[in-house]
Amino acid sequence: MAVFTSVSLDDVRTWIAQFPLGDAVALKGIASGIENSNFFLTTEQNGRRTEYVLTIFENLGFEQLPFYLQLMRHLASRGVLVPEPVPNRDGELCVPLQGKPAAIVSKLEGGSQMAPQPVHCAAVGDMLAKMHLAGRDFPLHQPNLRGIAWWHATAPEVFPHLSERETALLRSEIHYQEAFHGSDLYRRLQQGPVHADLFRNNVMFDGNRLTGFFDFYFAGCDTWLFDVAVTVNDWCVDLDTGVLDEPRVRAMLDAYHAVRPFTHDEQTGWQCTLRAAALRFWLSRLYDLYRPRAAEMLTPHDPTHFERILRERIATPAPGLSA
Known part of the structure; x- marks a missing residue:
């Protein structure tokens, strides 16, 4: 989350009339993240104030957004703790604001x-296991847009900026x-x-009570x-070294396994998949660092963090999945 598209409270006051939410009374930009423009939006209706999140999508188009918004709605209807999109009076979940989907x-x-x-x-x-099971009958399909096809397309964009050691690692891991x-x-x-991006900053807690996944x-x-x-690569690592903390790994994997047991094939593919997850975020952070887009309140994440994690996953076998 960042602010690429500036929006004033006056802009939103006019735009929000199509939603059954009352009047917009406050708007504040959200600094974290790097993909979309995000704001905390406060509305007032019948003397009651309610806070929402307003997102203006910078890279995703109207043809792609139904997958994300309908998925959130689908999961929420099945008891998964996620933000629920608010439709306008015509039942639309995504409408233009400043010429962009919002x-x-x-x-x-x-x-x-942040210290789990x-x-x-x-x-x-x-x-996470409950979310996966709840999504089994979701009718829409869209591939992971940051999957292997994106890795092939993006690596040539960053190779000119890398050292020989970094280039060798990136080439060998893609292979x-x-x-x-x-x-x-x-x-x-x-x-x-x-979800494909379930980092610490995309989950909410009230004390030890999980209140939801978002973004x-x-x-x-x-x-x-x-x-x-x-x-696991985010929640269960030492941030300075990328080394996995086994008590946290075991807690996460055992809790997942209790809801949806891991298969034998998943146990076999676990180490490879941990490396794939590290590669995906190392490459995306390299791209954001070397091919940045202008935005208010945007600070690119350090790519060396996931380079360390990838090297660690290659060098040291991780704790296995629950049997």
């Missing part, structure tokens, strides 16, 4: 847990993942809608195992 979603309670303990990791693993993604094992992995705008259809790997 949507309003409910705001979750609490705050991000095993209890937090267990709550995330439990909800390794090509073989894995082309294998019979990979094709047998269970798939469905995934689904990297979601797509991929292996459920990839979603687990992305989540």
